[in-house]
Amino acid sequence: MFQPAKSIDDVIGQIADGCMLVVPREVSGVPMAATRALIRRGVKRLHLVALPTSSLQADLLIGAGCVETLETSAVSLGEFGPAPRFSAAATAAAIKIKDATCPALHAALQASEKGVPFMPLRGLIGSDILKYRDDWKIIDSPFGSDDPIVLLPAIKPDVALLHAPMADRLGNVWIGRQRELATMAHAAVKTVVTVEKIYDGNLLDDPTLAAGTLPGFYVESIVVAERGAWPLGLPDFYAADAEHLALYARMAATEAGFAEYLDKYVYEKRAA
Amino acid sequence: MMKTSFRDEELLADVIARLIGDVRHVAVGNASPIPATAALLARERGKGRPYVSLLQSRKHNFFTDGGRELFDCAGQGRIDVFFLSGGQIDGQGNVNLVSIGEYERPKVRFPGSFGSAYLYYVVPKVILFRTEHSRRTLVPKVDFVSAPGTNDKNVFRTGGPIGLVTNRCAFTFADGRFKLASVHPGHTLEEVVENTGFEFDRPRSVSETPAPTPETLKLMREVVAPQLAEVYPQFAAQVFSVGQPAFSR
Numbered sequence A: 001m002f003q004p005a006k007s008i009d010d011v012i013g014q015i016a017d018g019c020m021l022v023v024p025r026e027v028s029g030v031p032m033a034a035t036r037a038l039i040r041r042g043v044k045r046l047h048l049v050a051l052p053t054s055s056l057q058a059d060l061l062i063g064a065g066c067v068e069t070l071e072t073s074a075v076s077l078g079e080f081g082p083a084p085r086f087s088a089a090a091t092a093a094a095i096k097i098k099d100a101t102c103p104a105l106h107a108a109l110q111a112s113e114k115g116v117p118f119m120p121l122r123g124l125i126g127s128d129i130l131k132y133r134d135d136w137k138i139i140d141s142p143f144g145s146d147d148p149i150v151l152l153p154a155i156k157p158d159v160a161l162l163h164a165p166m167a168d169r170l171g172n173v174w175i176g177r178q179r180e181l182a183t184m185a186h187a188a189v190k191t192v193v194t195v196e197k198i199y200d201g202n203l204l205d206d207p208t209l210a211a212g213t214l215p216g217f218y219v220e221s222i223v224v225a226e227r228g229a230w231p232l233g234l235p236d237f238y239a240a241d242a243e244h245l246a247l248y249a250r251m252a253a254t255e256a257g258f259a260e261y262l263d264k265y266v267y268e269k270r271a272a
Numbered sequence B: 001m002m003k004t005s006f007r008d009e010e011l012l013a014d015v016i017a018r019l020i021g022d023v024r025h026v027a028v029g030n031a032s033p034i035p036a037t038a039a040l041l042a043r044e045r046g047k048g049r050p051y052v053s054l055l056q057s058r059k060h061n062f063f064t065d066g067g068r069e070l071f072d073c074a075g076q077g078r079i080d081v082f083f084l085s086g087g088q089i090d091g092q093g094n095v096n097l098v099s100i101g102e103y104e105r106p107k108v109r110f111p112g113s114f115g116s117a118y119l120y121y122v123v124p125k126v127i128l129f130r131t132e133h134s135r136r137t138l139v140p141k142v143d144f145v146s147a148p149g150t151n152d153k154n155v156f157r158t159g160g161p162i163g164l165v166t167n168r169c170a171f172t173f174a175d176g177r178f179k180l181a182s183v184h185p186g187h188t189l190e191e192v193v194e195n196t197g198f199e200f201d202r203p204r205s206v207s208e209t210p211a212p213t214p215e216t217l218k219l220m221r222e223v224v225a226p227q228l229a230e231v232y233p234q235f236a237a238q239v240f241s242v243g244q245p246a247f248s249r
Helices: A008-014 A032-041 A056-061 A084-091 A104-115 A180-189 A242-251 A255-266 B008-020 B033-045 B069-075 B116-122 B189-195 B212-226 B235-239
Strands: A020-024 A048-053 A065-072 A096-099 A118-121 A138-140 A150-151 A159-168 A190-199 A221-224 B025-028 B051-054 B081-084 B088-090 B125-130 B161-166 B169-173 B177-183
Touching: A008 A032, A008 A221, A020 A180, A032 A056, A032 A159, A048 A056, A048 A104, A048 A180, A048 B088, A056 A065, A056 A084, A056 A255, A084 B081, A096 A242, A104 A118, A104 A180, A104 B069, A104 B116, A138 B025, A159 A180, A190 B069, A242 A255, B008 B033, B008 B125, B008 B212, B008 B235, B025 B033, B025 B069, B033 B051, B033 B125, B033 B212, B033 B235, B069 B116, B088 B169, B169 B189, B177 B189, B212 B235
Parallel strands: A020 A048, A020 A159, A048 A065, A065 A096, A159 A190, A190 A221, B025 B051, B025 B081, B081 B125, B125 B161
Antiparallel strands: A118 A150, A138 A150, B161 B169, B169 B177
């Protein structure tokens, strides 16, 4: 029987310094409680892969000094403006940024999912994104005639870190329509999931629930974290906390403000 | 006829809705509230056609295969219209969503290219939009090409830009070049020339962009605006006074 872990700190032990960590996009259910725990633990030198974009999660990890390499197609706070710590790190060349475009990241994860070394993708030729990716190749399609096409090498993360509405005691995780979370779990060596609650039963028994379920076979560990995506939203369950995101955008605009944000909301220090 | 006053955003949405035309499927990506308004407006007018997929919406999004489905759908040739903007856009239709200055240590860093380096190639009608029309944004040559306006003939490409709409005017795009189509009410040709950093063609006589009709404005404000609030709550609040903004600008 799969036992949910007792605390977030137990499960984030799977995420070692310097590992390649793949995380979901900002609207798919982002494991923010786990992210704050990682920052408190002082995780370092992450190769963070966002599938395919990120907002607060990447900005927080970058600002807190946890990221060495960022691989993504974009980081932004959406309607709350640019991601300030990401922008600052980029202009200071403080982190290595591997710029991509969304479907290239999906394709690279899908290559790992299929156990193949690469996946082709249309587009990209003539873009400076391709120019700066010496790990991406162009070949002449063997099935065409003078038909150049780009190949994305497989991305095989060490860990996939997810947040989902529920899991059962067999480790099955209900992900609903967020199908890229399954791809992340199939591609990564290990998958760690925080969930809102434990489902009392077997998610694979009910055909309606099973259709949206990631089998426990792919999951390393699970822990309950209520409101675990806060202040981002969890699709179909709760909306993002707009007031808090606006507050973050204001505070994180400066290094001093960001440090204050970390103290208050990540380290949860009490005012003297 | 009584003239109703309108905001820049409403004019742009109206122009873009016209450019959408009679198609089957319009998709709208991140950070695109004005195109989202236009797409939803086109659907209201078309009484349910076209299909509209707003990337981060749950209500206006029929995808069940996760974040990759929009791109797969486009690759199948099933997205007819998409929209792109950029920190910079140049006269060859290249868009820059990454940076100004040296790439490895830029002066300015934008969010990133999103899906542009793929969708620009496979969506037949990509409509460019830029609310700020200035020599800072419409440049002779972009610092970084997120997605090129055109490609050599041997590169597989079934799509690309068909036009650019700004707060001053509308351009069409063909054969690797922009051509001025119309100047918006309250703006002049001289102003367009002065504020555009790239060369473009112009017709012998330049027409004025038609203003949105009262019927269109009513539809936008009463029916479309509440639909927008799900994905663009700040925009819906600030432009159409729908809902409560979390903060004021």
